Amino acid sequence: MWAWVRKRDPQLVVVRRAVRVTLVACLGFYFCRYVLGSATMAPYALFGVVALGALSQIPGSPRQRARTLIAVLPVGWVLVSFGTLLSVTTWAAAAGMFVLGFAVSFAGVGGPRIVGLAAGMQLLYILPCFPPYDPSSLPERLAGLTLAVVLLAAAELWLWPDPTPPSYRQRLGDAVSALAGCLRALADDRSRLAALLPEATDAADALRPSRLPPTERPASAGRCDRALSSAAGTARLLLGRVVDLYFTDDREAVTGPAATKLLRATAGCVEATGAWLRAEGPLPDTDRVTAAIADFRIARMNTPPDGLPPERLHLGALALSLGEWTKTLVVAVRLAAGERPQRVDPAGQFWYADRRDAFLFWHRLRENLTPRSVAFQGALRLAAALAVARLIAGVLDLSHGFWVLLTILTVLRASAAETRSTLRPAIAGTVAGSVVAALLLILGLDPLVYVVALPLVMIAGFAAGPLLGLGWSQGLFTLVITLVFAQVTPVDWRLAEQRVADVLVGAAIGVLIGLFAWPRGGGGELHRAAGTFLASSAAVVRETVAVMANGQSPGDALPRARFAGQLAEASFALYQSERHPAATIDWQATLVAGHHAVRGAEALVKSCPAGGLLPCVTQLTTLAGSVAGCYDRSASALQRHETPPRPPSATSQQWPDDLGQDLYIIADLRVWLDGLREDLINVTGRPEPGDDLRDRVARVADGAT
Structure with missing residues (x-):
């Protein structure tokens, strides 16, 4: 038995939490019930621990979780107080359930720490919002909750604490250090790259949101998490460019020596960045890579490109993009370290660099306050379900009606299909547990039996869900509730029937709300959000070339695309939490195509002069229009829930070779545009196996978490 448990729970995280929550809940419950003699404090001491210890998923180390628990205690007081006061009438309680239910759930857009607390915080309002209406009992209820939170925070620190998981910063450090090895090999010995790339790809792949528990993703609205997310996306872009450069013929590259020097400087800068992330070195700066980029540009200026075929300029353009993105990586890491730059471009990638976290949290809320946000949809769906359930429970005068709302928290999922899949085990487990509970109550056992049995059943119940499934947890939790109420109020076998x-x-109620409120869940919204992102990326392509070719003033294409990308990432995160049949669309590659367009445009607009390419505006506009048209067609297909068509091959054009230094800028633009066309090919998968190195890196997502 123990071997089976260790196989499913190697670090015993589930068992530790079950034991910890049970001991703290029982200690608080028994102290209030049998030492203080308060039947009012006891349920709040127990259910406060259940809400914040079992229903909540708080990320971080034991110390961080303890701090989080103490920090949310005032919020818990507010919810219990509102629940107590609004239980005066059914309609008041239901209205409060809708408003507070939406607010608590929607606040989760602020980050995984809040998301993990949402279900538990909902319970803190649900429990007191049912009769009896007794405002005089509020001090005892708050005292019970306070005791629960304080004991639970202490237990997180000293009672069989969980092992501290690797931080995202450590994971990012591993990925960046592996990337540095690839860059070093690319500069000094290309033959070593094939051996180094698998490790670098695995480390980069470990940063994907789908590879991480939701509570460990850098998804909060604060500056640090935004910067870490940006650094991870840039590192994945760099890895893809490394492979592109590996397959570029360098034998006749016109700026080969200068590109090699730039690569060495880039590798050193990336190594320093990885060392700091792993707490093995000082915080890096951008001076070295900035100087190397300047030297490379000088070398290009001193090498006239007139008369050279575009292929001989390709390697230099790729090397320059590596240098620019390395500088972006370092800036992001410095922001994550707490640096506040003196000058910030309000329309740039790091627009948030000088903003306070409170403002960024409010900004995130406003961004998602739209029916197109999956966070808004989920919060509204849950709030409506809980409010309807509270109203029905009050109108029908259901005994222990809070079980109705607790069931909704348990079974309601993002899509109607997912909700239906949870019903059978939930109902079967509840019925089985109720039968056992009824038998216990019919037997009329000594009350001491309930006292002794409660902790044993609680441990099994809290561990059963993650290890055995929803049915087992529902059945055992039914027994837990029966054992608790048998010690608080007189009960008979009908308690199990009511359950x-x-x-x-x-x-x-959960099924009906799921059918009427966004029944497709993340899958339906992902098609629309990804289509909008690609359409916005098409606008970015057209605007970037217009700015650089004929001096058009920058518009709002980049900010719009960034926002569309955030909504698409949120939809994809929800989609990953659901079960779906095998898809014909590679959603990771779809998001990569959008992010490549945005990141590449940011680097080009920042590093190249605007309006200097008029002699070549026709060719560039034609190429940009072709690529943007591919993006538009893919976007339209996604929004119609169809598979995007494969982009056609680029048509050959006659490019001038007598524009002097402008030929280098044209090469930079062509590298970016040709790469975007390749990205779209990956959306539906290549028809035949490609090169192994390219295939591995193509699967590494670029999207921000």
């Missing part, structure tokens, strides 16, 4: 009835009502 089954309430679960059925809650399940029915």
Whole structure:
């Protein structure tokens, strides 16, 4: 048995949490019930621990989790107080459930720490919002909750604490250090790259949101998480460019020696960045890579490109993009370290660099306050379900009606199909647990039996969900509730019958709300959001070439595309939490195509002069229009829930070779545009296996978390 548990829970995280929550809950419950003699404090001491210890998923080390628990205690007081006061009438309680239910759930857009607390915080309002209406009991209820939180925070520190998971900064450091090895090999010995790339690809792949638990993703609205997310996306872009450069013929490259020097400087800068992220070196700066980029540009200026075929300029353009993105990587890491730059471009990638976290949290809320946001959809769906359940429970005068709402928190999922899939185990487990509970109550056992059995059943119940499934956890939790109420109020076997009835009502409400409120979940919204992102990326392509070729003033294409990318990433994160059949669309590659367009445009507009390419404006506009048209067609297909068509091959054009230094800028633009066309090919997968190195890196997502 123990070997089976260790196989499913190697670090015993589930078992540790079950034991910790059980001991703290029982200690608080028994102290309030049998030492203080308060039947009012006892349930709040127990359910406060269940809400914040079992239903909540708080990320971080034991010390960080303890601080989080203490920090949210005032919010818990507010929710219990509102629940107590609004229980005066059914309509007041239901209205409060809708408003607070939406607010608590929607606040999760601020980051995984808030998301992890949402379900538990909902319970802190649900429990007191049912009769009896007794405002005089509020001090005892708050005292019970305070005792629960303080004991739980202490237990996180000293009672069999969980092992501290690797931080995202450490994971990023591993990926950046592996990337530095690839860059070093690219500059000094290309034959070593094939051996180094698998490790670098695995490390970069480990940063993908789908590879991380939701609580460990750098997804908060604060500056640090935004910067870490940007650094991870830039590192993945760099890895893809390394492979592109590996397959570029360098034998006749016109700026080969200067490019090699730039690569060495880039590798050293990336190494220093990885060392700091792994706490093995000082914070890097951009001086070295900035100087190397300047030297490379000087070398290009001293090498006239007139009369040279474009292929001989390709390697230099790729090397320059590596240098520019390395500088972006370092800037992002310095922001994550807490640096506040003196000058910030309000329309640039790091627009948030001088903003306070409170403002950024409010900005994130406003961004998602739209029906197109999956966070808004999920919060509204849950709030409506809980409010309807509270109203029905009050109108029908259901005994222990909070079980109806607790069932909704348990079974309601992002899509109607996912919700239906949870019903069978939830109902089967509840019925089985209720039968056992009824038998115990019919037997009329000594009350001491309930006292002894409660901690044993609680440990099994809290561990059963993650290890055995929803049915087992529902069945055992039914027993837990029976054992608790048997010690608080007189009960008989009908308590088990009421539990089954309430679960059925809650399940029915959850299914109906799921059918009427965005029933497709993340899958339906992902098609629309990804299509909007690609359409916005097409506008970025057209605007970037217009700015650089004929001096058009920059518009709002880049900010719009960044915002569309954030909504697409949120939709994809929800999509990953659901079960879906095999898709014909590679969603990671779809998001990569959008992010490459945005990141590449930012670097080009920042590093190249505007309006200097009029002699070549026709060719560039034609090429940009072709690539943007491919993006538009893919976007339209996605929004119609169809598979995007494969982009056609680029048509050959006659490019001038007598424009002097402008030929280098044209090469930079062509490298970017040709890469975007290749990105779109990956959306539906290549028809035949490509080169192994390219295939591996093509699967590494670029999107921000």
